[in-house]
Amino acid sequence: MKLAANVKPVGYLKENADEIVRTLSERGGPLIITRDGEAKAVVQDIEEFERTQETLALLxxxxxxxxxxxxxxxxxxxxxxxxxxxxxxDHR
Incomplete structure (x- = not known):
């Protein structure tokens, strides 16, 4: 997975929240949010998040x-x- 293509500034998140949610639901993968050129947050589809949590629990x-x-x-x-x-x- 190439994360570089999924990096956007926080302003993009503010202006395009509906589109981001729709895109994440359709294609999956995370979206990296930056502030002042540094990665600060990750946004991902809820199904992908749940799969990640299940994987972590198994690990x-x-x-x-x-x-x-x-x-x-x-x-x-x-x-x-x-x-x-x-x-x-004994319990029967």
Whole structure:
């Protein structure tokens, strides 16, 4: 993704908000907003934002899992399944 094509000054955002929202919904990707020549904000379609948040959540889960493995805080799957079956029987 080439971000350079999606860089606009804050004034453009103020003057073209409807067009920006429509364009982001149609083609996706972020829009970088600058002030005084520096990138200051990112505007993106809500669906793209939600996908990004879901991806970050999955990455956090993977990171936590990796950390637990490194710390030795794991058990064999068969042991866990067996324990779950026993607990399920006890609650019936």
């Amino acid at each position: 956090k889960i993977l990171s936590l899992g990796r950390k637990q493995i490194e710390e030795g805080r794991v058990r064999p799957a068969a042991e866990v399944v067996s324990e779950l079956r026993v607990n399920l029987k």
